[in-house]
Amino acid sequence: MAAALPLLLSACLGGPQYPNSTFTDHTDFNRDASELWNTMMLWGAIVFVFVEVLLVYTMWKYRRRPGGPEPEHVHGNTRLELTWTVLPAVILVFIAVPTVRSIWRFQSGAPANALQIDVIGHQWWWEFRYPEQGIVTANELYLPVGRPVNFNLTSKDVIHSFWIPQLGGKRDAVTNRTNHLWFTPDSVTPNAFNGSCNEFCGASHANMRFRAYVVSEADFASWAAGQAQNAVFPPPAPDTAGGASAATVSNPAPAQAPALPLAPGYMFPAEQLPAHVVPQTPIPDGLVIPDEVLAAGDPQRGFEQYNRSLCIGCHRIRGNPRSPGVIGPDLTHLGSRHTLGAGLFRNDARHLAAWIKNARRMKPLSSTSMPAVGLGEIDPFTKQPVTAALGGLNDQQIADIVAYLLALK
Numbered sequence: 300m301a302a303a304l305p306l307l308l309s310a311c312l313g314g315p316q317y318p319n320s321t322f323t324d325h326t327d328f329n330r331d332a333s334e335l336w337n338t339m340m341l342w343g344a345i346v347f348v349f350v351e352v353l354l355v356y357t358m359w360k361y362r363r364r365p366g367g368p369e370p371e372h373v374h375g376n377t378r379l380e381l382t383w384t385v386l387p388a389v390i391l392v393f394i395a396v397p398t399v400r401s402i403w404r405f406q407s408g409a410p411a412n413a414l415q416i417d418v419i420g421h422q423w424w425w426e427f428r429y430p431e432q433g434i435v436t437a438n439e440l441y442l443p444v445g446r447p448v449n450f451n452l453t454s455k456d457v458i459h460s461f462w463i464p465q466l467g468g469k470r471d472a473v474t475n476r477t478n479h480l481w482f483t484p485d486s487v488t489p490n491a492f493n494g495s496c497n498e499f500c501g502a503s504h505a506n507m508r509f510r511a512y513v514v515s516e517a518d519f520a521s522w523a524a525g526q527a528q529n530a531v532f533p534p535p536a537p538d539t540a541g542g543a544s545a546a547t548v549s550n551p552a553p554a555q556a557p558a559l560p561l562a563p564g565y566m567f568p569a570e571q572l573p574a575h576v577v578p579q580t581p582i583p584d585g586l587v588i589p590d591e592v593l594a595a596g597d598p599q600r601g602f603e604q605y606n607r608s609l610c611i612g613c614h615r616i617r618g619n620p621r622s623p624g625v626i627g628p629d630l631t632h633l634g635s636r637h638t639l640g641a642g643l644f645r646n647d648a649r650h651l652a653a654w655i656k657n658a659r660r661m662k663p664l665s666s667t668s669m670p671a672v673g674l675g676e677i678d679p680f681t682k683q684p685v686t687a688a689l690g691g692l693n694d695q696q697i698a699d700i701v702a703y704l705l706a707l708k
């Protein structure tokens with residue numbers, strides 16, 4: 300056991316091979332927790348070694364010997380009893396003082412300059428709102444390095460729990476009160492981290508994941524500016540003001556300047572993502588739409604198809620007035636995300652198409668969430684085949700919608 304203990308402890312150390320360890324120095328919160336842990340481990344180890352050595356020595360020294368005398372019977376030893384009461388009490392003070400200090404530090408409210416993020420748990424995905432920046436997004440957080448961030452945690456349904464092990468947490472998200480959690484990501488940039496739900500919340504509790512990207516202040520500002528924009532689709536027509544056609548000559552000064560084309564904001568570079576934040580979940584059998592069908596997906600047709608489909612009842616795309624839904628994740632900048640289905644799948648055409656085809660087969664979902672949409676698919680919840688009358692879509696229609704949604708950078 301003594302030989303196994305160092306191995307066990309080494310499994311808790313941070314580093315790339317332990318991507319979900321809490322023993323990191325990425326935030327003030329985790330540094331504080333690690334120091335507390337080390338203090339307690341030190342005192343625990345001292346007490347353990349002292350007690351065990353004393354125990355083994357006593358067992359050996361006073362073991363029964365053949366023909367030995369009857370041991371002396373004693374009752375009470377005031378000096379000994381005082382020692383083993385006072386000494387642990389003093390040790391507890393050494394542990395309690397830093398513990399209470401940490402609790403006060405991280406429970407007394409975030410610094411005034413903290414970035415505010417509202418976190419809303421849903422079965423089974425995370426909604427993130429940045430009220431100052433006017434951003435609503437899902438399942439992917441961007442955090443600027445060096446600035447405290449204050450999470451205001453609530454839930455739309457049952458109890459969830461918010462945790463990014465390498466940065467800080469965890470804390471419950473409940474319906475009838477707002478919990479707070481704050482920390483300062485101050486030593487890693489750029490880097491990507493796994494987050495997850497840590498309170499059992501139903502069938503897809505294990506599939507309620509998210510990502511956190513710690514980026515430079517400039518990259519955060521660029522991301523935020525991009526996310527705050529409305530989705531612009533179809534893209535603005537090419538500027539004809541500089542052309543030499545008869546039309547522009549006869550109308551040289553347009554009454555209104557053309558809208559600026561949408562400039563997508565910063566997106567965490569895919570090639571810099573550590574392997575442990577890239578989802579590996581396979582697509583279930585029968586849901587893969589062939590690549591040639593996906594390649595033929597047309598964003599303009601997809602835009603029109605999307606606006607006629609069931610999608611608009613639950614999803615919001617700012618800038619597309621036909622899509623005002625609020626039940627599901629905001630899709631305004633879906634194309635700027637790396638993951639899909641609360642961190643379960645890669646956000647690419649294949650996975651997004653399979654997701655639209657039969658989300659409840661991609662991951663167990665509740666009755667109120669995304670139904671199967673692929674024509675002929677059996678919805679695992681209703682157990683009924685999807686028909687055209689129910690709004691079912693064929694593979695090409697889905698491929699078109701995928702092309703539209705992934706164009707929303």
Ligand code: CUA
Nearest residue numbers: 459496498500
């Ligand atoms: Cu949400 Cu577990």
